[in-house]
Amino acid sequence: MLTQLTISNFAIVKQLELDWRNGMTTITGETGAGKSIAIDALGLCLGDRAVTNVVRPNTKKADLSATFDIKKNKPANTWLSQHDLEGDDECILRRVISSEGRSKAYINGSPVPLTQLKELGRLLINIHGQHDHQLIVKASEQRRLLDNYAKHQNLIDDVSYYAKKWAELTNELERLQTSQAQREAEQQLLQYQVKELDEFSICEGEFETLENDYKKFSNSQSILEDTLTTLELACDNEQFNILDSLRQCVDRLIQYSDIDGDLANVSTIYQDALIQLEDASNDLRHFHERLELDPQQFQVIEERYSNAINLARKHQVSPESLHIKHQELLQALANISGDDSRQEQIFVELDKTKIDYLEAAKRLSDSRSKAAGEISQLITSSIQELNMPHGQFKAHVSTKEGEQLSSHGLDDITFLVSINPGQALEAMHKVASGGELSRISLAMQVILADKVTSPALIFDEVDVGISGPTASMVGDKLKQLAKTTQVICVTHLPQVACKGHQQYFVAKLTDGEHTETTVTELSEQARVKEIARLLAGDKISEHSLANASELLAS
Known part of the structure; x- marks a missing residue:
């Protein structure tokens, strides 16, 4: 239930803090005083769209927060737990709106997207506006109301699932059928590309090896000459070489190793260098002896290396990725070759999906028909109690199968009413006046609220167009509803206002320059x-x- 609403710098409210209790609370006030301002503020806390003019003039931001007691609200607690937004036994929704129109939302102090405010808000409170009765003449709203009463969301989900699957299969089939010529041309191109790469048949990692071999062979003559020259300088030249010179250096220094420790260290370094140079010279000699110049082998490597680069350029990939490109083209060719068999498979899947859809739609239709019978009796009784003694109501469900599979099922839902004796049942918008629509809408809201349990309900001038004895009956209905849920009602009718367990009065004060709305709990x-x-x-x-x-x- 709603326990507190705090409003700061919102519209013509400077600062307001309202505490709410169980039972029925009525809100009254003079025309134009802003009786619905608290409801509007609460709506923003629940995720309604914000505009810049909601911020009080000459202030930077509006700050709104609503506190709910959720000890007994399992759905809300589960939602909060799933989103890591748990509080204690209460939940605080907060909305901050800047004068530029920017908005921030919070749940239990944590910033959240506006969509999460809306999701959670639906589990905390339901708001019924003064224009709701205008919606109930729409077919989509009539279907929604009946489905809400029936509480068969699982059946709706089944129908929606098969309808979506059928639409996806239909779109896939249409794509395959309309692109037949294009696919044939694409198939020919793929076959040519795959044949070319099949013939070249490059392996994974082969280009890297080719590149190394190509560089090695293309520089082999220079390598041969430079290694030979290096060996001459290092050890083979009989006139002078580095190795002989280094040996002489070692021989000269080693005799002083026992005399001077510093020379001993230098001598050791020269000996190490001599050993390393001998090892390097031996390795270089072995390399030089194994180096072969095979022109035919080099030609083969050069030709394959060049072909790999040209093919890679042709397919707009790096040479290293040519093997991957080959595999991709093979897969694409396999996919396009399988399109014909896929078409045959889609026809089979479409038939099965339609059968599944019709079975799911039949279950939904049966549930709607059962709920329609129940709600027709309940609303008929309710509107007769609301000073429409001869009123009759019927939720009519007609089922028809078309070519298109709707996510809502096969049913057309029409709310029919008869107001006067002997009058045939007709579509609601044809026979009901504004006041009568208000009473029918209220009867539905009371019945649905009782059926679809909500922790709190707000009625924002839903009694518009009602007066006299009917108003008293409306008040009784709302008070009856308040036995099981919290009810907050904005009203202009004394017969409704007096039914509240507590009452707030809204007044507008002005000093000629500034205007402010106040809300006071009445003794x-x-x-x-x-x-x-x-x-x-x-x-x-x-x-x-x-x-x-x-x-x-x-």
Whole structure:
């Protein structure tokens, strides 16, 4: 349930903190005072779209927060746990809106996307607006209301799943059929490309080896000459070589190793250098002796290396990736060659999917028909209690199978009403006035609220177009609903306002330069005066006060 609503710099509200309790709370006030302002603020906390003019003039931002008691709300607790946003036994939704229109949302102090506010908000409270009755004449809204009453979301999900699958298969089949000529041309190109790469048949990692061999062979003459020259300088020249010179250096220094420690270290370094040079010379000699110049082998390597580069350039890939490109083209050719068999498979899948869809749609239709019978009786009884003694209501479900598989099933839902004796049932928008639509809408909302349990319900002037004895009946309906859930009702009717367990009064104050809305909880005595004002207008008489007391006492 909603326990607190805090509003700062919102519209014409400077600062407001409202505490809410169980049962039924009514909100009244003068015309234009902003009775719905708290509901609008709450709607933003629940994720409604924000505009710049919601921020109070000459302030930087509006700050709104709503606190809910969720001890007994398992769905909300589960949602919070799944999103790592748990609190204690309460949940705080907060919305901050800048004067430039930027908006930030928070759940239990953590920043969240606006979509998460909406998701969680639906588990905490339901708001019924004063124009909801205009929606119920729409076919989509009538289907939604019936489905909500039936509580068969699993059946709707099944139908939607098969409809989506059927649409995907249909689109795939259409793509395959319309691109037949294009696929044939593509297939020919792929066959040529694959044949060319098949003939070249490069292996994974082969180009790297080719490149190394090519570099080695192309520089082999220079390598041969330079290694020979190096060997001459290092050890083979009889006139002078580095190895002989280094041996002489070692021989001269080693005799002093026992005399001077510094020379001993230098002598050791020269000896190490001599050993390394001898090893290097031996390795270089072995390399030089093994180096072969085979022109035919080099020609083979050069030709394959060059072909690999040209093929890679042709296919717009690096030579190292040519093997991968070959495999991709093979797969593409296999895929395009399998399209014909895929078409045959799609026809089989389409037939099966349609059978599955029709079975799921039949289960949904049966559930809707059963729910339609129940809701028709309940709403008929309810609108008769709301001063429409001859009113009849019927939720009509007609099932028809078309070529297209709708995600909503095969049913057309139509709400039919009859207001007067002997009048045939007709579509709601044809026979019901605005006030009658309001009463039918309220009856639905009460029935659905009772069926689809919600921790809190807000009715924002849903009693528009209603007066007299009917208003009293509407108040009784709302108070009856408040036995099982929290009800907050914005109203202009004294017969409804008096049914509340507590009542708030909204007033607009101005000093000529600034305007501010205030909301005050009324004492019992103040409630009498406010009910009297609603009954008689600004001129409150003893008679209207007595009537107000009588209404409250009843």
